[in-house]
Amino acid sequence: MADSVTPLRADRPGPDEGVAVLDRLEAVCNTHDAPELAEVLRALSAFMLEDLVQVEADIERVPRRDEVIGKSAHHLLALKGKRLRPMCVALAAKAGRGFDDSARALAAAVELVHSATLLHDDVVDHGTMRRGEPTARTLYGNAASVFAGDWLLIEALRRVRQADVPRVLDDLLDIIDEMIRAEAVQLENRGRLVVDRQTYFAIIEGKTASLFRWGLRSGARAGRLDDEDAEALATYGQNLGIAFQIVDDALDFMGEAEETGKNLFADLREGKVTYPVLVGMERDPALKAALGDALASPKGLSNAEGQRVLTALRKTGAIDASMALAREYSEAAAKAIERLPSGAAKTALTLVADASARRRA
Amino acid sequence: MADSVTPLRADRPGPDEGVAVLDRLEAVCNTHDAPELAEVLRALSAFMLEDLVQVEADIERVPRRDEVIGKSAHHLLALKGKRLRPMCVALAAKAGRGFDDSARALAAAVELVHSATLLHDDVVDHGTMRRGEPTARTLYGNAASVFAGDWLLIEALRRVRQADVPRVLDDLLDIIDEMIRAEAVQLENRGRLVVDRQTYFAIIEGKTASLFRWGLRSGARAGRLDDEDAEALATYGQNLGIAFQIVDDALDFMGEAEETGKNLFADLREGKVTYPVLVGMERDPALKAALGDALASPKGLSNAEGQRVLTALRKTGAIDASMALAREYSEAAAKAIERLPSGAAKTALTLVADASARRRA
Numbered sequence: 001m002a003d004s005v006t007p008l009r010a011d012r013p014g015p016d017e018g019v020a021v022l023d024r025l026e027a028v029c030n031t032h033d034a035p036e037l038a039e040v041l042r043a044l045s046a047f048m049l050e051d052l053v054q055v056e057a058d059i060e061r062v063p064r065r066d067e068v069i070g071k072s073a074h075h076l077l078a079l080k081g082k083r084l085r086p087m088c089v090a091l092a093a094k095a096g097r098g099f100d101d102s103a104r105a106l107a108a109a110v111e112l113v114h115s116a117t118l119l120h121d122d123v124v125d126h127g128t129m130r131r132g133e134p135t136a137r138t139l140y141g142n143a144a145s146v147f148a149g150d151w152l153l154i155e156a157l158r159r160v161r162q163a164d165v166p167r168v169l170d171d172l173l174d175i176i177d178e179m180i181r182a183e184a185v186q187l188e189n190r191g192r193l194v195v196d197r198q199t200y201f202a203i204i205e206g207k208t209a210s211l212f213r214w215g216l217r218s219g220a221r222a223g224r225l226d227d228e229d230a231e232a233l234a235t236y237g238q239n240l241g242i243a244f245q246i247v248d249d250a251l252d253f254m255g256e257a258e259e260t261g262k263n264l265f266a267d268l269r270e271g272k273v274t275y276p277v278l279v280g281m282e283r284d285p286a287l288k289a290a291l292g293d294a295l296a297s298p299k300g301l302s303n304a305e306g307q308r309v310l311t312a313l314r315k316t317g318a319i320d321a322s323m324a325l326a327r328e329y330s331e332a333a334a335k336a337i338e339r340l341p342s343g344a345a346k347t348a349l350t351l352v353a354d355a356s357a358r359r360r361a
Numbered sequence: 362m363a364d365s366v367t368p369l370r371a372d373r374p375g376p377d378e379g380v381a382v383l384d385r386l387e388a389v390c391n392t393h394d395a396p397e398l399a400e401v402l403r404a405l406s407a408f409m410l411e412d413l414v415q416v417e418a419d420i421e422r423v424p425r426r427d428e429v430i431g432k433s434a435h436h437l438l439a440l441k442g443k444r445l446r447p448m449c450v451a452l453a454a455k456a457g458r459g460f461d462d463s464a465r466a467l468a469a470a471v472e473l474v475h476s477a478t479l480l481h482d483d484v485v486d487h488g489t490m491r492r493g494e495p496t497a498r499t500l501y502g503n504a505a506s507v508f509a510g511d512w513l514l515i516e517a518l519r520r521v522r523q524a525d526v527p528r529v530l531d532d533l534l535d536i537i538d539e540m541i542r543a544e545a546v547q548l549e550n551r552g553r554l555v556v557d558r559q560t561y562f563a564i565i566e567g568k569t570a571s572l573f574r575w576g577l578r579s580g581a582r583a584g585r586l587d588d589e590d591a592e593a594l595a596t597y598g599q600n601l602g603i604a605f606q607i608v609d610d611a612l613d614f615m616g617e618a619e620e621t622g623k624n625l626f627a628d629l630r631e632g633k634v635t636y637p638v639l640v641g642m643e644r645d646p647a648l649k650a651a652l653g654d655a656l657a658s659p660k661g662l663s664n665a666e667g668q669r670v671l672t673a674l675r676k677t678g679a680i681d682a683s684m685a686l687a688r689e690y691s692e693a694a695a696k697a698i699e700r701l702p703s704g705a706a707k708t709a710l711t712l713v714a715d716a717s718a719r720r721r722a
Binding site: 149151153161177 | 426428429431484502504505507510511512515519534537538541542544548
């Protein structure tokens with residue numbers, strides 16, 4: 001029972017959930033090279049805590065169903081990611097008139113859409129692990145994950161209907177269409193070694209940045225910001241999403257070598273060329289040839305080959321280049337919202353952008 | 362260029378498409394034992410022709426995309442089923458103020474939702490053939506069908522938004538939830554020999570009847586019928602959907618024996634016990650034991666065993682009993698709309714119900 005936790009009303013989840021949300025916020029800011037950021041954001045968390053606890057409660061309101069589809073959906077929801085998307089919706093709303101019931105419904109919706117896409121992605125990519133746990137499909141089967149994804153999408157759309165904020169539903173349908181088109185680009189590139197930046201950005205803008213853009217714009221609309229401010233926040237979201245994805249890509253190369261080599265090869269097979277690989281191949285033609293050979297071979301990369309590829313990739317400086325590019329996007333995000341009036345929400349958004357580009361987990 | 366075809370405006374599809382729609386309407390009425398029905402409905406088709414051509418054009422408006430997801434979606438749409446669901450939406454609207462742009466959007470939407478579920482079902486059930494053609498997933502892969510289903514669902518929801526008819530979007534979200542819950546019941550019964558009617562009806566009401574119910578109620582609302590008439594049409598839809606599904610189940614046992622045996626076994630494995638099997642097992646315990654053994658065996662049914670099971674099933678009279686039950690539901694459908702004022706739409710709906718329960722294809 002931490003005294004530091006903002007008092008919660010009786011009908012809300014108890015302090016333990018509050019602490020869990022706090023931990024999550026800290027995780028976003030868990031930056032090895034900039035501990036002061038984590039410090040600042042920890043101070044800010046009081047400002048967000050009750051909102052995030054409410055979002056969590058709203059997500060928990062997805063009905064429990066004791067069958068494989070229900071279990072698949074709740075397995076994923078219980079893994080609890082960073083909840084960065086709902087946090088962004090909340091902050092955008094707070095930059096306006098505040099985080100009310102409508103904004104909360106939208107914050108839950110953005111996480112549910114994200115969760116729906118993860119369920120379908122894991123089926124499509126034959127994913128076995130997610131957030132350190134077995135994927136829902138390995139526990140309950142592909143069929144259940146397909147329908148669980150459908151279900152969470154419907155649950156998300158219901159929240160958006162409840163929110164009753166002008167334009168956000170039509171926007172979301174457009175965004176999901178965009179996400180599917182990005183999946184199409186990725187599917188088309190399966191088994192091929194994509195080396196152009198245009199394709200890479202088409203995929204990450206469609207798959208990742210678009211939903212961030214929607215979340216920020218929708219939070220702004222729920223907070224009754226005017227169209228210019230809403231667009232500023234949408235631009236923030238777009239840039240934050242790109243930064244976030246590039247860091248995700250780079251972090252894949254910072255782990256243990258054997259695991260990293262295996263994941264790299266699995267990604268290549270699925271048509272997922274990540275930014276560090278793109279840069280590495282541009283800088284080192286031998287690396288490109290080695291990856292091409294591995295992709296053409298039915299055996300794939302051996303552990304030793306994987307390690308050699310990783311060493312070569314690191315030597316090109318591609319990972320540092322990726323982190324540097326992510327910082328550029330996070331700076332563009334921060335710049336996009338300069339026009340917003342000063343306040344805690346703006347400060348928090350700026351810090352979230354900075355932390356997202358510097359995170360190491 | 363058949364003279365009998367209603368003249369089409371220049372911006373509409375040409376007479377060939379008109380004839381295709383006509384054929385489809387006839388197919389619904391293609392009843393071996395009641396040729397007069399086909400005759401009557403053929404006369405009625407002039408009354409529907411332009412509406413159905415418009416719906417077809419509206420479905421065709423789903424953007425063409427030259428990648429596997431787009432191809433998967435259009436492969437399924439091009440197979441052209443009976444379009445019974447859009448026809449029902451059109452007739453419900455015509456029972457009111459007529460088939461306008463809103464009703465047309467809803468008619469296209471109901472077919473798109475249906476198509477989305479078929480794409481996901483084929484992935485989940487490992488379906489290889491649909492409407493006499495290879496399934497989209499066998500041509501373009503499971504991944505493309507998962508996302509194509511997602512896409513058509515989004516396209517459907519967009520049409521519902523365009524239609525802008527009160528309550529129909531929230532209703533549709535509830536209906537899709539109902540469909541997913543029925544899938545859950547089916548998944549839970551995979552590999553088990555379901556023998557209770559409650560489970561059977563829970564599945565077909567959720568998977569089939571619910572969307573018919575939505576189509577009829579929504580068409581009625583687009584046609585500005587009052588709530589009582591809309592509910593009458595919803596009840597019609599519910600009963601028609603059940604009748605339609607039971608006939609579908611029964612028709613599975615009227616084909617060539619070897620194929621039928623194979624499909625029967627595949628269905629059992631997927632947890633799909635159909636009504637004739639349910640009745641057959643109730644009436645003949647030996648049949649139940651044989652199916653149980655087949656399901657428990659890794660080899661499944663041999664051709665000879667399949668034939669024996671079919672013969673035993675036919676001997677119980679289960680297929681006739683199924684057709685008789687379907688007729689009861691189609692009569693309940695017709696009865697539900699007795700309260701509607703007389704007119705061509707009501708006559709057509711009554712005939713569609715009758716033809717759906719008597720069809721042999």
